[in-house]
Amino acid sequence: VKWALLVVALAAYEFSPLLNAGFVYEDARWLEASDGMTVSMADLTLQRAPRLLTRYSFSWQRRAGHSPLAFHALNLALHVIVCALVALLVSEVSSLAVGLCAASLFLLYPLNMEAVGYVSGRADLIAAIGVLCACLCGLRGQWIGVLFGLGLGVLGKESAIVGLPLVALVRAMAYGRKSDYVASGVLASAVMAAAWFVAPSEAVWTPTWAGLQMAAWVRHVAQTVIPIGSSVDFNYRALPVSVLAIAAVFTAGLSELAWRWRWSAPLLAGGLAWMLIAAMPRFVAVTPHSLLNEHQFYVPRIGAAIMVAHVFRVKPCLA
Amino acid sequence: MGARIALIVIASIYAVLGRQQAFGWQSDRSLWSHAVTVGTPTYRARANYEKAVFVGLP
Numbered sequence: 371v372k373w374a375l376l377v378v379a380l381a382a383y384e385f386s387p388l389l390n391a392g393f394v395y396e397d398a399r400w401l402e403a404s405d406g407m408t409v410s411m412a413d414l415t416l417q418r419a420p421r422l423l424t425r426y427s428f429s430w431q432r433r434a435g436h437s438p439l440a441f442h443a444l445n446l447a448l449h450v451i452v453c454a455l456v457a458l459l460v461s462e463v464s465s466l467a468v469g470l471c472a473a474s475l476f477l478l479y480p481l482n483m484e485a486v487g488y489v490s491g492r493a494d495l496i497a498a499i500g501v502l503c504a505c506l507c508g509l510r511g512q513w514i515g516v517l518f519g520l521g522l523g524v525l526g527k528e529s530a531i532v533g534l535p536l537v538a539l540v541r542a543m544a545y546g547r548k549s550d551y552v553a554s555g556v557l558a559s560a561v562m563a564a565a566w567f568v569a570p571s572e573a574v575w576t577p578t579w580a581g582l583q584m585a586a587w588v589r590h591v592a593q594t595v596i597p598i599g600s601s602v603d604f605n606y607r608a609l610p611v612s613v614l615a616i617a618a619v620f621t622a623g624l625s626e627l628a629w630r631w632r633w634s635a636p637l638l639a640g641g642l643a644w645m646l647i648a649a650m651p652r653f654v655a656v657t658p659h660s661l662l663n664e665h666q667f668y669v670p671r672i673g674a675a676i677m678v679a680h681v682f683r684v685k686p687c688l689a
Numbered sequence: 690m691g692a693r694i695a696l697i698v699i700a701s702i703y704a705v706l707g708r709q710q711a712f713g714w715q716s717d718r719s720l721w722s723h724a725v726t727v728g729t730p731t732y733r734a735r736a737n738y739e740k741a742v743f744v745g746l747p
Contacts, residue, residue, distance in 0.1 A: 376697065380704035387711035471696060480706035487711050597706055682692075 377474045384478060388442040388487055397489045404428035423525035424493040441489045448495040449486045453477040455502035456675050462509050463544050463637060464679035472678040480597045481590075482671065484664040491665040496526025498669050501533035501648075508537035509544055531561055532648045532669065539647065542632070543640035543676070551632060558647045565651035580653045581614030582606050584621045586662035587649050591624070594645070594674045606661050621646070638680035644673030 393401065404425040431441055453473045461469030476482065485491035500523020507515025516537055523530025535557035542550035566575075585606055625646055631639035648670035652662050 373696075377700065380700055384704040384707040385711060387708060391711070474700060475696075475703065478700050478703040478707060480703055480710050483707050483710035597703070 373470075373474070377477065380478055384480075384483075385446055385486070388446065389439060391442055391487055392438050393441075393489055400425065400490045401428050401432060405432055421493050421525070421527055423522070424496055424527065427492065427496075428489075438489075442487065445486050445489060445492050445495060448492065448499065449482065450477070452495060452498045452502065455499065455506065456672060458506055459502055459509075459540065459672075460675055460679050462506065463540065463640075463676065464682070468679050468682045471682075472675040475678065476672070476675045479671070481593060481664050482668060485668040488665055491668070493527035494529075494665050494668040497523045497530035498672065500524065500526060500530045501536055501669055502672070504533045504537050505540045508541055529651065529666070529669070531564065532558075532651060535561060535647050536644060539640060539643055543636045546633070546636060554643070554647070558650060561647075562650055562654055565655045575654060575656050578611070578614065579656055581611070581618055582609075583649075583653045583662050585609055585614050585617035587646075587653075588617045588620050590649075590662065590664070590667045590670070591645060594671055635680055638677055641673040641675070641677030641680065644676060645670045646673075648673065 427444070428441075431444070453476050456476050457466075457469040457473035459469070460472040464472075485494045500519045500521070502519070503522065504516045504519030507513070507519055520530065520533045523533055535554045538550050538554035538557055541547070542554055624642060628639045628642040628646065631642075649662060649667065652666070
């Protein structure tokens with residue numbers, strides 16, 4: 371109870387600046403694009419209406435005349451739901467106490483502020499809820515629930531499709547079955563292929579693009595450990611090609627470590643693999659105005675919460 | 690006991706850093722967070738891009 375009170379007090383201190391926060395960056399574009407929106411069955415395709423659920427929530431709040439405070443409050447409520455689901459997921463592969471600790475740290479984690487304090491970041495929050503619901507249902511073999519979770523996530527943001535390999539990954543972590551690891555790898559490759567062929571690219575893919583995204587990924591992983599020096603506008607394009615190559619080697623090295631540790635340290639390996647799999651489609655989908663940034667790293671960062679369970683040296687309880 | 694103290698310290702540091710992040714979002718000068726790269730050519734380019742493309746809400 372004392373820990374819960376402390377977390378609530380720290381959260382109130384941390385998020386109180388949002389009381390006076392306004393709309394920033396792409397908020398205006400997304401909110402105006404959502405105005406007067408009505409939902410019909412014909413809209414339920416990604417091509418016709420991307421991020422349908424997110425935009426519908428904007429439309430509803432705009433029609434109701436909500437203030438920026440109400441928009442931020444809803445984002446914060448969604449973040450709290452994500453944290454509750456993180457607690458459940460980590461509890462499934464560890465213990466309840468560790469799950470609550472991991473969720474508390476995820477709630478307060480400073481770099482999550484971008485997804486919460488940036489109204490357009492709501493898409494990532496809904497995507498995270500969908501992915502986590504799918505993973506929790508996947509652990510219990512409730513496949514209808516998996517489909518529902520993935521559908522919910524994709525209606526929030528198309529990147530939630532990474533939930534497919536992540537469901538297999540959490541099953542592999544919990545049950546230690548080789549077939550689940552294989553399924554995770556196959557599904558991750560399929561999602562990469564989908565990102566390559568289906569995702570609307572804004573420019574032609576080049577190895578440099580992949581190098582830039584991997585450099586961004588490495589930086590975000592490092593910041594997950596030490597969350598300082600944050601910037602949504604880090605100048606990756608000023609990095610020399612040699613640094614991009616090193617980032618690519620580093621990314622491949624961490625992937626290799628995750629594979630090697632899958633039996634000896636499944637939660638550490640699984641958390642690392644989660645961070646990689648959840649971000650991988652961005653290595654091939656070209657969005658030159660938006661290199662991997664902090665709110666886009668919200669879902670991948672859940673992998674760090676799983677790694678907390680390894681820090682406490684708790685073995686998967688479902689194995 | 691040591692683990693509890695470590696958790697409390699980490700959670701407190703997170704809250705302080707997160708509050709700084711939150712302030713970054715509500716300040717025009719720190720629109721792109723309180724980042725170390727504020728003032729770089731990239732920052733200025735992004736800021737101009739935003740001014741050109743996006744308009745404020747009524």
